[in-house]
Amino acid sequence: MDQPRPVIPPETMASWQSIVDLIARLAEVPASLVMQTRAPDHAVLVTSASEGNPYTVGQNFVLNEKLYCYGVMKNDGELVVEDATCEPDWADNDDMEHGMSFYVGLPLKWPDGGLFGTICVLDRRRNPQALLFRRGLQEFARVIEADLERLTEIARRQALEAALQQTLDTLEQRVADRTSELEEANTALRVLLANVERSREEYDEKVLRQIKGLVMPHLGRLRRRLGGDLAAAAYLDLAEENLGDITAAMSGQLTTVFEKLTPTEQEVAQMVMRGQTTKDIAQTLAREPSTIEYHRNNIRRKLGLRRSGQNLRSLLLSIQ
Numbered sequence: 372m373d374q375p376r377p378v379i380p381p382e383t384m385a386s387w388q389s390i391v392d393l394i395a396r397l398a399e400v401p402a403s404l405v406m407q408t409r410a411p412d413h414a415v416l417v418t419s420a421s422e423g424n425p426y427t428v429g430q431n432f433v434l435n436e437k438l439y440c441y442g443v444m445k446n447d448g449e450l451v452v453e454d455a456t457c458e459p460d461w462a463d464n465d466d467m468e469h470g471m472s473f474y475v476g477l478p479l480k481w482p483d484g485g486l487f488g489t490i491c492v493l494d495r496r497r498n499p500q501a502l503l504f505r506r507g508l509q510e511f512a513r514v515i516e517a518d519l520e521r522l523t524e525i526a527r528r529q530a531l532e533a534a535l536q537q538t539l540d541t542l543e544q545r546v547a548d549r550t551s552e553l554e555e556a557n558t559a560l561r562v563l564l565a566n567v568e569r570s571r572e573e574y575d576e577k578v579l580r581q582i583k584g585l586v587m588p589h590l591g592r593l594r595r596r597l598g599g600d601l602a603a604a605a606y607l608d609l610a611e612e613n614l615g616d617i618t619a620a621m622s623g624q625l626t627t628v629f630e631k632l633t634p635t636e637q638e639v640a641q642m643v644m645r646g647q648t649t650k651d652i653a654q655t656l657a658r659e660p661s662t663i664e665y666h667r668n669n670i671r672r673k674l675g676l677r678r679s680g681q682n683l684r685s686l687l688l689s690i691q
Contacts, residue, residue: 376481377526379416383518387417390511391490395419398501398508400492402426402471405479405515406440407488413440416488423495425469437464439474440489449505450476453497470495475505477512482520490515582614584629588637590614631673639666644687 387405394403401423407416415430434441439461442450455461455472466474476491490512492501590611597603629637635656642652649667653660671683 375526376485377522379522383522384417386518387515388420390514391417391419392421394492394504394508394511395421395424398492398498398504400473400494400498400501402493403491404493405488405490408434408440408444408486410434413438413488425471426493432465435465437461439464439466439476439493440491443476443478443489443491444486447478449509450474451502451505453502466493472496473498473501475501475508477508479512479515479519482516482523487516487519578617580629582617584637584641586614587611588634588641591634632670636666636670636673639663640670640687643667643670643684646684 391403391405395401401421402425403419403421404415404426405417407414411434413432413434415426415428418424418426418428432438432440434444439450439452442452442461452458452461452472452474455464455467455474461467461474471493473494473496474491476489479487479490481487490508492498492504492508494501590607594604594607597607629640632640638656639652642655647655649660649663652658653663656663667683674683674686676683676686
């Protein structure tokens with residue numbers, strides 16, 4: 372596969388135009404050309420603005436054995452034809468259509484050795500001045516090849532820069548994607564930790580409520596029934612102390628409704644939560660119904676329900 376070639380920019384074409392114009396004056400020829408080869412086509416890329424020049428930019432030839440430039444490519448070097456009419460190989464070449472019987476041409480190559488085209492001079496007569504200028508034509512050929520090398524290096528660097536930029540863009544996108552993924556993961560982790568913390572607090576609150584509301588009141592009632600059993604009293608003291616330590620550790624984080632209530636009110640509240648009526652509670656606690664109503668009213672007052680109309684049991688169940 373042919374290697375991609377850089378486009379010849381306008382400023383370089385202008386420089387080459389100056390070169391072929393100078394060659395035409397110094398060699399005293401009507402035509403000085405830079406030809407570009409893209410097989411099988413061979414076209415005029417730059418043509419001197421000299422009098423009597425029949426060649427125009429873009430004029431195209433198909434490479435064949437009757438073309439001077441084909442001989443340059445075949446020789447891979449200089450071709451000199453002083454008078455084509457005297458040389459059978461060139462007597463009927465394509466340029467004889469314009470009477471161009473004199474030709475001196477050299478190959479032009481890319482830095483990697485690939486053929487770019489030719490640089491040449493043509494005349495309708497044998498031209499001794501052009502023959503003497505052959506060394507000068509070689510030097511101008513080297514100038515053009517130096518331009519081709521420079522353009523190739525520029526194109527190579529631009530391609531490397533483009534590839535590097537693409538790599539950088541890809542890396543930046545990967546970093547951005549990774550950063551986004553990490554941010555999403557951090558957000559999810561924060562949500563998870565918040566949920567874990569909330570669940571732990573809810574669990575601690577539930578345990579604290581159960582200890583203070585469901586256990587502690589009964590320990591007081593149990594103590595009143597121990598009588599003189601010192602061993603049982605000691606165990607009860609130990610249980611109360613340990614439970615006190617547990618609730619003390621939790622109380623810094625949690626508040627409960629039952630903390631506002633007296634032990635008797637806590638008992639009444641628990642029975643209300645179980646759906647017992649005032650009469651049922653009075654029978655269980657061996658109290659008068661009016662006494663139970665008194666405690667219920669105190670509970671409602673402490674919970675802010677005296678004028679709200681909200682059901683006491685419903686509220687207690689909602690905060691359970």
